Amino acid sequence: MLPSFFGRPKVMSTMPFSSLPNLISQALAEQGYAEPTPVQAAVLGAEAHDRDLLVSAQTGSGKTVAFGVAMAARLLSEDNGFNRAPGALVIAPTRELALQVSRELTWLFGKAGIRITTCVGGMDAARERRTLAQGTHVVVGTPGRLRDHLERGALDLSALHHVVLDEADEMLDMGFREDLEEILEATPEGRRTLLFSATMPKPIVALARRYQRDALRISTVSDNVGHGDITYQAVAVSPADIENAVINLLRFHEAETAILFCATRDNVRHLHSSLIERGFAAVALSGEHSQNERNNALQALRDGRARICVATDVAARGIDIPSLSLVIHVEVPRDAEVLQHRSGRTGRAGRKGVAVMIVPYPRRRRVEGMLRIARVTAEWVPVPSPESIRERDRERLLADLLQPIESSDADRDLAERILAAMSPTDVALALVQARKRGIPDPEELIEQSQADAPVRGARREGFDDVVWFRMDIGRRQNADPRWLLPLLCRRGHITRNEIGAIRIAANETYFQVPSAIEAKFRAALKRTANPGSDDESGITIEPSPEAPQDTGRDRPRGARHNAGPGRGPRGKGPGREGGGRGAPGGKPDGFKRKGPPRHRD
Structure with missing residues (x-):
């Protein structure tokens, strides 16, 4: 809840753009704006006139034009000479968003001769200082670069009458609090402060209380849904099938432009390489890319040379691609915001979009809680199957081929020559094959059996008919059920309840799985194997042609697998052989994050 001094959030009645200065109305008309969006109408309302504003609005709702028109009257009433300090300052969390804001304000104020200067990290700071020295009306920048210019004396805020904080919640999340406070402390007391934020957590409320006066609280965000123009979906998959699920979702939707969100730059690099290898036209955005590389990637998305962007959360801030209609959360977001x-x-801006979250089985409950907090209703759907994708391909191909076409006399002459040499059926087949060429094949996913897994502690059925498997590690490599079980679950995408007896020998380990899941288990092992690797993917796990002989290390079916700390079979400490001690906590020497090394005998 917001403190009472903000008052009740308000949404103003629509005010036409004709009430704005004529040059601004003309610029809006040329860009196709007929009527204000709700947030634009709100900031133009009589109650908002010349007041500090605390605005909640979704991304894509026209916020940039909203604070642009809110500043317009004051900016146009001043002398347009450049030999003075700026009158307005817009602060954005990322380079991309700052550049986007600068582009929007440039066309909005272009007819009025208002000069916009951009100051962002990754650009030539000396050139920015020279531009500031020549004079400007509006400065748009990121917190770090603006603070740097302020401390060097290049940015004069003495004449400021408008300060805009765009996506303020994101700036605080990214650690820019100190930068923002130093910048705001340097602004004149009488300036007008417009704070825009999609969410209103306590830090935003505290910032508003400190730097705004009698702020009018405006909200155009529905209390019932996260975003009315977005269809939310969620798919539950095996962890090893995440990448295959991405492929099938891209192929099923065939969006004009899609963005895939990953948590780290390493994951961005890996997924981007995998998509390129499969034939997708994709670009990547992460903190490791230079500004020039980022600009080239965004331009490739805008002009259609690329259709997919793989990005981290921070790198994707400010991306505004009109054709972007699909968002895939490859890795689960950390929270509702x-x-x-x-x-x-x-x-965005009235267009429809689809957001799909890929959810590993163990995280489904957490995701359902996140969706409730975000007030988002997501439909849980299966990952598109290869059959459904191919059916969609046929529908799309047929629809494309049946479209009316315009042709020249030369084209018709060539078509007649082809028909003279080939039958109509062969021509159609050649056309179909040509259209299909270069389209990546969909992926087969591991059959889901998570919902059928037995409850822990219950009598497990299905172990009357079992298959033995063998691993090439044993007691000499400090093998222990406490880390063998999670390893098998990760490699084979099964649950602990689907693993039967475990027998640990000197240099190898045998274990049971029910015959009913053998095919699924073997398919998962093949997908997760990386022979020669030093982590758990390098461990050889293969079917055993016969049951093992008695090893003296049998963990019978139905026994508890999760032994207490420091306890392996028969109560011995982990990895002990003839009184020797293994690695602390029961993990073998050289054990990396997810598994032991290959045996070193």
């Missing part, structure tokens, strides 16, 4: 920010890249 990140979910909304990511998803808000699509469904």
Whole structure:
């Protein structure tokens, strides 16, 4: 809840753009704006006139034009000479968003001769200082670069009458609090402060209380849904099938432009390489890319040379691609706010979009809680199957081929020559094959059996008919059920309840799985194997042609697998052999994050 001094959030009645200065109205008309969006109408309302504003609005709702028109009257009433300090300052969390804001304000104020200067990290700071010295009306920048210019004396804020904080919640999340406070402390007391934020957590409320006076609280965000123009979906998958699920979702939707969100730059790099290898036209955005590389990637998305962007959360801030209609959360967002920010890249300015969250089985409950907090209703759907994708391909191909076409006399002459040499059926087949060429094949996913897994502690059925498997590690490599069980679950995508007896020998380990899941288990092992690797993917796990001989290390079916700390079979400490001690905590020497090394005998 917001403190009472903000008053009740208000949404103003629509005010036409004709009430704005003539040059601004003309610029809006040329860009196709007929009527204000709700947030634009709100800031133009009589009650908002010349007041500090605290605005909640979704991304893509026209916020940039909203604070642009809110500043317009004051900016146009001043002398347009450049030999003076700026009158307005817009602060944005990322380079991309700052550049986007600068582009929007440039066309909005272009006819009025208002000069816009951009100051962002990754650009030539010396050139920015020279531009500031020449004079400007509006400065748009990121907190770090603006603070740097302020401390060097290049940015004069003495004449400021408007300060805009765009996506303030994101700036605080990214650690820019000190930068913002130093910048705001340097602004004149009488300036007008417009704070825009998709969410209103306590830190935003505290910032508003400190730096705003009698702020009018405006909200154009529905209390019932996260975003009315976005369809939310969620798919539950095996952890090893995440990448295959991405492929099938891309192939099923065939969006004109899609963005895929990953948590780290390493994951961005890996997924981007995998998509390129499969034949997708994709670009990547993460903190490791230079500004020039980022600009080239965004331009490739805008002009259609690329259709997919793989990005981290921070790198994707400010991306505004009109054709972006699909967002895929490849990795689960850390909280509801990140979910909304990511998803808000699509469904912008009245367009429809789809946001799909890929959810590993163990995280489904957490995701359902996040969706409730975000007030988002997501439909849980299966990952598109290869059959459904191919059916969609046929529908799309047929629809494309049946479209009316315009042709020249030369084209018709060539078509007649082809028909003279080939039958109509062969021509159609050649056309179909040509259209299909270069389209990546969909992926087969591991059959889901998570819902059928038995409850822990119950009598487990299905172990009357079992298959033995063998691993090439044993007691000499400090094998222990406490880390063998999670390893098998990760490698084979099964649950602990689907593993029967475990027998640990000197240099190998045998274990049972029910015959009913053998095919699924073997398919998962093949997908997760990386022979020669030093982590758990390098461990050889293969079917055993016969049951093992008695090893003296049998963990019978139905026994508890999760032994207490420091306890392996028969009560011995983990990895002990003839009184020797293994690695602390029961993990073998050289054990990396997810598994032991290959045996070193």
